[in-house]
Amino acid sequence: MNYWLLKSEPTSFSINKLSSLPRQKDIWDGVRNYQARNFLKQMEVGDLAFFYHSSCDIPGIAGLVKITRANVVDPTQFDPQSDYYDPKSTPDNPRWITVEVQFVKKINPILSLTALKNIKKLHDWALLKQGNRLSVLPVTPLQWQIIMVKIEAV
């Protein structure tokens, strides 16, 4: 079982939105970065992920989600109406693979980026490195545990 972090701008998709869906599940579509996609491909059913809110008032970890389907072909790549349409991708050889996630819980209050930066043991984490823009990141079991302790201490 592995751990991950998934970034989203809450104005386009948020933990509240996910939790309000009838099945509390959604396809994590729209990732168009190869490094991020390669991490998505490694995800397995049962893996857990932090739901991170970026580009907002208080960026940080806003919830937990579980991977409920792996190796899902992102349908938006074939939709000419979609912002994520990729004319170079074909159904025979789809370029963009993702996962389905299910709501687990909200982190309230959000565990802010500022708070994460204050945890010394996390300094090596890619999320906190300068200039990091990757929207899908691995989390080691140790990092996961450190963050969960912080969340539960609130």
Place this chain on the structure above:
DNA sequence: GCCAACGTTGGC
């Protein structure tokens, strides 16, 4: 295969 130009991300 190099690299300049350009676009995007994301914190502040």
Place this chain on the structure above:
DNA sequence: GCCAACGTTGGC
């Protein structure tokens, strides 16, 4: 809105 950092594109 600014800007640094990074990825991608495309000419050569």
